[in-house]
Amino acid sequence: MYRRYACFRDGREDVKDDAKSGRPSTARTDENLESVRRLLTEDRRTTLQVTADRLNIGKETVRQIVIEDLGKRKICVRFVPYALTTEQKQERVLYC
Numbered sequence: 001m002y003r004r005y006a007c008f009r010d011g012r013e014d015v016k017d018d019a020k021s022g023r024p025s026t027a028r029t030d031e032n033l034e035s036v037r038r039l040l041t042e043d044r045r046t047t048l049q050v051t052a053d054r055l056n057i058g059k060e061t062v063r064q065i066v067i068e069d070l071g072k073r074k075i076c077v078r079f080v081p082y083a084l085t086t087e088q089k090q091e092r093v094l095y096c
Helices: 002-009 030-042 048-055 059-069 086-095
Strands: 072-075 078-081
Touching: 030 048, 030 059, 048 059, 059 072
Parallel strands: none
Antiparallel strands: 072 078
């Protein structure tokens, strides 16, 4: 509290933090999103850990990309879309 007061007393007018050096705090880039999509297309039975190791990013980041960005969830050891298209539903009926 006193540090903030001292900063404003010395002439600071902005309450936002200063820019920090170092790498970005997230690995959820468009390149990684496409890489995860490609890996899941090649092998739907792959695990989050294997995908994270292949792309050299964190397992939690891969999980967020798969669930939030790609809209998939894991059923019976496969990543599948949340909503099936009409064609996919008809194919499942034919297989049964």
